[in-house]
Amino acid sequence: MEKVSISKISNKTLTNMLNNSIELLVEDFIKIVLSDFSSAKKIISIALKQKQAEKVRNKYEENGLHIPPFMISSITSICNLKCKGCYDRLKTHSCSPELSEEEWSGIFLQARDLGISFILIAGGEPLAKDKVIKECMKFPEIIFPIFTNGMLINEEWAGFFSSCRNIIPVVSIEGDKNQTDDRRGEGVFERISLSLDLLGKRNIFYGISITATSDNFDSVLDEDYIRSYIDRGCKAFFFIEYVPFDASTKNLVINSAQRDELDSRLKRLRKRYKGLFIAFPGDEKEFGGCLAAGRGFIHINSRGAVEPCPFAPYSDVSLKNLTLKEALSSSLLNEIRSLHGLFQEHKGGCTLFENKDIVESHLKNITYK
Known part of the structure; x- marks a missing residue:
């Protein structure tokens, strides 16, 4: 699809585009699970709830407030692994305590009432905060993909995911055994393979998340590799472009030719296989570029600060002091959205x-609330 200039997309048009995208995504969910009647029944129920959420977002749009359909919630900075190049480990976290399960539940409730359809749960390792994950059960209207390293998945978790089909485990993997263990630690590949087997045996809708680098690019997009995971029951594939947090790792960023190749290979995979194939930020192109800062999603960190994106940890508001609705109109988010036209091109992972x-130079006079 030809890139669309941000100047050509109004908030109303963007809302319609995102709504249409979600409808297609949910339709794909249903097609993929049709062989399992109990799953299909639950997914269809979730799909009907998405139509209601869409109406809520449209109503707010008519009243001048653009509601992003996606929210990323990093519910903890705690993790049981020490992966090479982990961005969260490089960040400086405030001394304030992490949000409790009651506080997260209140945020999810606000998100539901605003019409947010998807809440991506991240960390740290989110399964370390089991009480927060179990709060997600209270919101069957929302789809919760949980991005986990997979090390904590056991029979109990598999049973939980089987009973809550709107909560979707997405296990991080780096490619083959050597590639995964090199970044995540010795024995990790074997352990998460056991986790995937547990999910597959229960016919749980699960996915894998792969950080695409110049090193693993060809291997993780090889059809034999993809087919091997489809045969194990994997139904969603997320390809996240590597972000070079450490200057010494810039060589791992995929180049422009590989980025185009990623797009073409995913289109081919979508035609050939029953599965969801999603690239980030590649799939943002059709929406006129970066969807951060509330265009398509926002990020809530483990201590309640509202940020444009997990890779852009700037914030001027906290959900400990304001409602989610109030936070969406923060000065910082408005300022970053106003700069969006400057960020049409990027060389790796995250344009912000x-x-x-550039971003920081425009945020010097923003006051934290």
């Missing part, structure tokens, strides 16, 4: 991260 000097 790559242009952080």
Whole structure:
């Protein structure tokens, strides 16, 4: 699809585009699970709830407030692994305590009432905060993909995911055994393979998340590799472009030719296989570029600060002091959205991260609330 200039997309048009995208995504969910009647029944129920959420977002749009359909919630900074190049480990976290399960439940409730359809749960390792994950059960209207390293998945978790089909485990993997263990630690590949087997045996809708780098690019997009996971029951594939947090790892960023190749290979995979194939940020192109800062999603960190994106940890508001609705109109988010036209091109992973000097120069006078 030809890239669309941000100047050509109004908030109303963007809302319609995102709504249409979600409808297609949910339709794909249903097609993939049709062989399992009990799953299909639950997914269809979730789909009907998405139509209601869409109406809520449209109503707010008519009243001048653009509601992003996606929210990323990093519910903890605690993790049981020490992966090479982990961005969360490089960040400086405030001394304030992490949000409790009651506080997260209140945020999910606000998100539901605003019409947010998807809440991506991240960390740290989110399964370390089991009480927060179990709060998600209270919101069957929302789809919760949980991005986990997979090390904590056991029979109990598999049973939980089987009973809550709107909560979707997405296990991080780096490619083959050597690639995964090299970044995540010795024995990790074997352990998460056991976790995937547990999910597959229960016919749980699960996915894998792969950080695409110049090193693993060809291997993780090889059809034999993809087919091997489809045969194990994997139904969703997330390809996240590597972000070079450490200057010494810039060589791992995929180049422009590989980025185009990623797009073409995923289109081919979508035609050939029953599965969801999603690239980030590649799939943002059709929406006129970066969807952060509330265009398509926002990020809530483990201590309640509202940020444009997990890779752009800037915030001027906290959900400990304001409602989610109030936070969506924060000065910082408005300022970053106003800069969006400057960020049409990027060389790797995250345009806000790559242009952080420009972003930070415009945020000097923003007051934290």
